[in-house]
Amino acid sequence: MLIVFEGIDGSGKTTLSNRVARELRRAGLSVRHVREDGKLASPVSEGLRLFTKNPRNLALTPMAELLLYAARETQLLEEVTRPALAEYEIVIADRFLYTAEVLARWGRGLPEHEVRPILEACARGLQPDRVFLIDVDPAIARARRRITKLLAPPQGTSSRKGLAGVGMQARLRAGYRALAAEEPERWSLVENADVPLDTMVGLLVQEVLRLVKGDVPSSNPVRARPAPPLRSLAEVRGRFLARLDGWMQEEPQLAAWFLAGLEGPDIDERRSQLAGKHPEVIAYGLSGLTDANAWELRRQLEEAAPVHVLGSLKELAADVPEAWALRERWETRKQEAVAESLGGLDSERAWVLRERIYFSAAEHVVGSLAGLGGERAWRERSRWLSDMGGEAALGLERVARIACRSIRGVDDERAWEWRERAFEVAPDAVLRTLDGLDSERAWEMRERHVARAPRAVLGTLEGLDVPRAWALRESFGVQCEEALDSFVGMEGATAWKLRTALADTWPAATVKNLGPLAFTSRGRTLIERLLESHPHDFALLRQAVRATRDTTTQEIRDASA
Structure with a gap:
């Protein structure tokens, strides 16, 4: 059988x-x-x-x-x-x-x-x-x-x-x-x-x-219970937390994962409950958070999950005193993770730290140069490539992928020479280096390969508000959620037209795409409609919690009064 x-x-x-x-x-x-x-x-x-x-x-x-x-x-x-x-x-x-x-x-x-x-x-x-x-x-x-x-x-x-x-x-x-x-x-x-x-x-x-x-088996031996309709945005957080609490018992790592990026006392309480058993997942979910509870939790978790705690030093959390103190505590023990936490930083303090740990974590130091042009960055890249054996080493997949991380978002002639050498062994990594680039060469490469790697290509359009970017986003119809990730918070007729067209296929990504527009009446109306149409969609529920955490405060208070 x-x-x-x-x-x-x-x-x-x-x-x-x-x-x-x-x-x-x-x-x-x-x-x-x-x-x-x-x-x-x-x-x-x-x-x-x-x-x-x-x-x-x-x-x-x-x-x-x-x-x-x-x-x-x-x-x-x-x-x-x-x-x-x-x-x-x-x-x-x-x-x-x-x-x-x-x-x-x-x-x-x-x-x-x-x-x-x-x-x-x-x-x-x-x-x-x-x-x-x-x-x-x-x-x-x-x-x-x-x-x-x-x-x-x-x-x-x-x-x-x-x-x-x-x-x-x-x-x-x-x-x-x-x-x-x-x-x-x-x-x-x-x-x-x-x-x-x-x-x-x-x-x-x-x-x-x-x-x-020889008996006839069931066609649906395990069936999930249908989700009841949501009556208001005030119910969103309670519904989300109820689902999360079920996972905390049966699949706690999944519960820890879905706490990522969220804030509030009820979220902090659940993080604390899960931190001891799943420190890596909880630490990863602190990425970019800068509230007092996030920094306290980083201090509690750094011995159990130092790599993931250092990895959470992104965006607003990357260049603040608490982040530098954390790097100093781990500089001699986790040089690679410290180097990666410097991604995109161009301050003198970042350059001094890169120099101190270069010989212990060279490839991670080079990878942290993403988005940085200029002679200082290129001297560091050239030193590393020379250590690897020179430009011929770009034909080796491992070297090519490190090089591509380093030149992501860099549009000068030397970056294009590296792309050409690396493409044969790491084409997907080369495509990701086009992040935010608006040059003719970047557009030609995107348009030539987007059919084979839409995720990688659409991911490089973030923030680009030019006709070719909109044409590329629209060319995929409703097939690619990643199109929504590339114009978060953008206003304008074209943005709203595409957002509306994709909303019912990708409701969660649409709510995430609203960004600050979630706090406008038009954004709030769209969120309410999607929640009514897709009450079973957990990812939508989670994004709605993130998007409406401020706009629903009074509504929640009124409901509990």
């Missing part, structure tokens, strides 16, 4: 499939998991997975990508899955050929009549006995992935698929749900939201045991 777990990255399918496999073994069944602990049992398939993931292969076309995904799954089927089906009672797979279909059709836009025949030929008649679609809000899935990376930073580069942006995850989720609707007799929709992990594992194990006995 073949049982498949499908779902978007971060849905929880790997955790659930492994837990279910272990519980079935305890129940006395012989079970083979072909992706135990997240690694494919076939070395060939694992190699293909790493190839398709590598952003160096930015030029990979949608059809070539489909064939590689199909090859990965076919190799696993032939080498591991089919032999296992002859030997074990139950074979569990974390992903199947459905992954390739959903990515090709909904992710990349290939037509069904081109995709289906390829995958049917690969399957050679093999179909799962049951597919559990682990369904989750993409915002929650994204948070889980980011927490994993925060606690155990990956050794390699970011995923090539991630260059398509948040919209990719939403489209993939829709694709999976469409496949499930086509074959309800084969698929079970499992809503992984606000249900304790142990409870969910138990329900899924029971579903498999029913299959083993």
Whole structure:
């Protein structure tokens, strides 16, 4: 019997499939998991997975990508899955050929009549006995992935698929749900939201045991409760905190993550409760905060999570006395993190500190020069590149990526020479260096590569209020949330037209996009409408808490009077 777990990255399918496999073994069944602990049992398939993931292969076309995904799954089927089906009672797979279909059709836009025949030929008649679609809000899935990376930073580069942006995850989720609707007799929709992990594992194990006995399994074994409507903005904070409090018991790291950037006594209380068990996540969430409670919490957490505390010294928190005192305390123990905390600072104090720690953290010192032109910055970059072996070293991926961090937002001739040398080995990193640039060369590079890496390209438009920037934002229609992130707080007819057009597809990002406009009557009206239309959207709820924390104060007081 073949049982498949499908779902978007971060849905929880790997955790659930492994837990279910272990519980079935305890129940006395012989079970083979072909992706135990997240690694494919076939070395060939694992190699293909790493190839398709590598952003160096930015030029990979949608059809070539489909064939590689199909090859990965076919190799696993032939080498591991089919032999296992002859030997074990139950074979569990974390992903199947459905992954390739959903990515090709909904992710990349290939037509069904081109995709289906390829995958049917690969399957050679093999179909799962049951597919559990682990369904989750993409915002929650994204948070889980980011927490994993925060606690155990990956050794390699970011995923090539991630260059398509948040919209990719939403489209993939829709694709999976469409496949499930086509074959309800084969698929079970499992809503992984606000249900304790142990409870969910138990329900899924029971579903498999029913299959083993020949009973008909449920099409929706785990269903989330619908969210009631919001009657006023005064309810937003209470609804958000109630959801958060549930996670504090069942998934505290997720609760800690969603506290990031928020302020208020009720938020501080929950941070304090979680700080002891999850110091890294709490410290990370202090990024840019400058209130007294944030600095006190940094002092409490710096011994347990010094790297993440130093990493929170951004924006308004980067160049204040408390930040410099923190750097001084850690200068001899965490030079790399101290260097990274200097990102973009051009004061004499920052330059003196860079010089003191250069030989202990050279690449991090160089990375902190993002946005800095001028001879002083270029002397530092040239010294580092000479230490690496000269300009030829820009052809090495690791060196190229460090160099790209350093020249982000720099538009002089030397920066363009570095971009040209680095592009072959780190194209995604080169695209990110265009941050805020309005030169013809920058626009030509954006327009040439935006179709393959919209997230990376749109992320460089932040603050650009020129016709080419608006044309690029509008060219993606509703597909890319990142378009909203690039014009936060901007007024004008074009900004409001695009904001309104994207609002119901990306409600949370739209509220974040308002920035200070959230305090205007037009912004408040938009927030209220979105909350009424999307009461189930947790990311929207969180952004509404951030956006309306001042405008709803009197309303909250009136409600409690």
